[in-house]
Amino acid sequence: MRQNITRIQLVMAEVQARIASRAYGPGFRLPSVRAQAQALEVSVSTVVEAYERLAAEGVIASRPGSGFFVAGPVAPLALAKMGPKLDRQVDPLWVSRQSLDAEAATLKPGCGWLPPSWMYEAGVRRALRTLARAESNVLADYATPLGHPGLRQFLSRRLAGNGIQAAPEQIMLTESGTQAIDLICRFLLEPGDTVLVDDPCYFNFHALLKAHRARVVGVPYTPHGPDLEKFEAALREHTPRLYITNSGIHNPTGAALSPAIAHRILKLADISNLVIVEDDIFSDFENTHAPRLAAFDGLARVVHISSFSKTISASVRCGYIATRADWLESLCDLKLATSFGGGQLAAEIILTALTDSGYRRHLENLKRHLTEAMTKTAAKLNALGIKPWLTPQAGMFLWCQLPEGLDAASVARFCLKEGVVLAPGNAFSQSLTASNFLRFNVAQSLDKRIFEVLARALRSP
Known part of the structure; x- marks a missing residue:
């Protein structure tokens, strides 16, 4: 019964x-x-x-x-009930909630951001002291629809340094990189449209596209970019509207796009009327700049986005969209409809921090710390039989394969009970073919207790 x-x-x-x-x-x-x-x-x-x-x-x-x-x-x-049924340890939204809700004592090698002490705290504090004396409209009023003119001017010059020609009038500030993608999806997608993503890719792309009722198709990612044969086949079979990717330092793999693959992607995009959203949030971590699709394309088919939550402050929310001029007015209307005018204060803080004389030194120190953390973390993981898929030239992520026969979700479940939040591979994989992978944030992996708990998890039946 x-x-x-x-x-x-x-x-x-x-x-x-x-x-x-x-x-x-x-x-x-x-x-x-x-x-x-x-x-x-x-x-x-x-x-x-x-x-x-x-x-x-x-x-x-x-x-x-x-x-x-x-x-x-x-x-x-x-959203959690849409798509394949996943173990809650591999659900993209649950991984984020575990990290954001974690108590101070919880260790978070699976999260996607730097420890607060690694961020540009000194620059933010100087900016706040300066802005405490600013005019009242900066502290209390809405921003203009496109956002702070001075920051957009600065970003135009900054992008030009990476070969991307975008006038200030082609740049719109957003509350975050996530809002930037959300606005682009609202602008270009209808429910049921197909979107290509890398497999694996940043797991919140999956969650955001679910919210837009898009059909998501993953393309296997290689150490030099998407698998071109599979990419071309996906274009023929699914007629996608968008392709969302990182072309600097790829999340979660740490790979970098090669010039040859970048040119081929753009050729295929032109033939198939595909729009590419290029998320460049890890640009400031690079030692050697990888190709940018937006630089090769001239913002004809590529929409370039980024934010400052990885290097300055995750608390000061500010991102941007750089795109073709004839799309910006409609995107601006969508921004007004969904979040109205945005804030001036965050943009002022970001601009003051970026133009601060200490920001360059902050980045140099940050990249040095990340290189040291990458070396130490890789060595400790190797000692446990956990092998990096590749050694990234820069950045904060190691995409690692567990010893044969082990399941990342089971390992994550064990570690979570002992106060360690991991990011299992299938949270990043649309095809759910990364069950024996974990992503490690090297900046959050310096506590020896992480590896003690991991060792016990690997021995657990």
Whole structure:
């Protein structure tokens, strides 16, 4: 009897999950009891009982002779219930929440940001002291629609140093890099459109694209960029609208795009009418600049975005979009519609910090610390049999393979119980083919307790 009740609950949970993810919308006709029984491998009577209970709760409604239909208004969107069912240790949103909600004593080698002491705290403090004497409109008023003119002018010159020609009028400030991608998705995507991402890629790309109801297709990533053969095949098969990538230091692999692959990607994009979103958030970590798609393309098909949350402050939220001039007005309207004018204070802080005489020294020290941390972390992982996929030329991530037969989600679950937050590979993989990989943030991996807990996790049955 208890087994039968459990199966009924499983059928109910399956229907409710599909309603929550909006796979089943209001008025949607549920599969017949026989079809549902066959799909879920339960008896017809189990499905009948589950449907009747859902009807009693008002979740679905019965129409005699027609079947069962979803009742009520559109369900609140539940991103965690969309897409493949993942263990919560590999769910992209859950990985973020674990890191952001962690207590001070929790170790976070799986998070995606630097420790506070590694950020440009001194520059931010100097900026705040300076701005305490600023005019009242800086401290209390909205910014102009495109954002702080001085910061946009500075960014125009900065981008030119990387070969990207973008006038200040082609740059719009945003609250973050994530908001920048969100606005681009609102501008260019309709629900059901296909978007290409690298496999693996930054896991929040997956979550954000789910929120836009996009169809996501992963393209295997190599040490020099996306697999061109698979990339071309995906263009032919899926006719994607967007491709979202990093072309500086790739997250999570640490790889860098080669010039040959960059040129081929742009040629394919031109043939297939593909728009590329290039996230350049790790630019300041580079020792040698990798090619930028936006530099080769001249912002014709490439939208270039970035922010300052990795090198200056994650607390001072400020990012930007650089794009073709004829797209900027519509993007600006979307920004006003979704967040209104933005703030002046964050942009003032960022500009003051970037133009501070200490910022260059801060970056030099930061890159030196990251190089040292990369070497130490790789050695400690190697001693445990955890091998980096490649040795990055710069940056803060190591994409590592576990010893054969070990599952990253199981290792993460063990470590989480002992106060260590890891980032398992399948959180980054659209195809879920990275179950034996972990991403390590070397700046957050200097505590020896991490490796003691990892060693126990690797020995655990």
